[in-house]
Every structure is written in C-alpha cells, then in structure tokens.
Amino acid sequence: MSTEHADLACETCGRTTDHEVRYAGRLLEWTRCTVCGTHVEVTPRAMLPAYARDLEQRLASKPGRMWRRWRRDPLGYTRSLPAAIARQPVKLAREVWGLVRR
Ligand SMILES: [Zn+2]
Numbered sequence: 001m002s003t004e005h006a007d008l009a010c011e012t013c014g015r016t017t018d019h020e021v022r023y024a025g026r027l028l029e030w031t032r033c034t035v036c037g038t039h040v041e042v043t044p045r046a047m048l049p050a051y052a053r054d055l056e057q058r059l060a061s062k063p064g065r066m067w068r069r070w071r072r073d074p075l076g077y078t079r080s081l082p083a084a085i086a087r088q089p090v091k092l093a094r095e096v097w098g099l100v101r102r
Contacts, residue, residue, distance in 0.1 A: 005034075012038045025058075025095045027051055055092070 008019040010033040020032045027050055032039035070077045 006031075008033075010036065010038060012036045024098050025051065025054060027054055029098075051096075 003022045010017045017035045022029045030041040
C-alpha cells in the first residue's frame with residue numbers, strides 16, 4: 001500500500017482540493033479529501049478483476065524489465081536476484097491481502 005497526494009475535484013467541497021490517494025500496487029484503492037474528509041472507496045469486488053489484470057501485465061512484462069536492469073548493472077543485479085525473487089510472493093500476498101481483508 002502506498003499513500004500519495006493529488007489535487008482532485010471534491011463533490012462535497014464543490015472545488016478542486018488536496019486528496020490523500022491510496023494505492024494497492026498500481027491501482028487506486030481509495031481517496032480522501034483533506035479539507036472535508038469525504039472519502040471514496042473502490043470496493044474490493046470492483047478492484048479484484050482489474051487487480052488480476054494488472055498483476056498479469058506486470059508478470060508478463062517482467063522479463064523485459066529484468067533484462068534492462070541487468071544491462072545497467074550485471075554484477076549487482078545477479079547478486080540481488082535470489083533475494084528479489086524470494087521477496088516477490090510476500091509482496092504479492094501482502095497486496096492481495098490488503099484488498100481482500102476489508
Ligand atoms: Zn472535500
């Protein structure tokens with residue numbers, strides 16, 4: 001989960017205000033207006049199909065990304081690979097858990 005800030009239109013305030021924006025992976029999870037506190041949640045049921053597609057896309061694009069990183073720093077990348085692979089399932093499980101537990 002990551003939280004960022006963005007200027008979004010708030011229906012309650014009737015203008016563009018600063019919003020807290022939370023993501024699960026790369027997908028929007030919820031937004032909260034920092035002026036009036038109105039929050040809009042994207043329901044897990046609505047999120048899961050989009051999340052599954054996003055995940056599929058990320059996994060499919062992985063060989064290309066790995067190759068680019070390896071070209072930049074072959075030795076460092078090779079050394080970091082086992083740990084990076086070992087972390088993946090935990091990272092994915094955490095993202096999915098973040099969506100489902102609510
Ligand atoms: Zn507002």
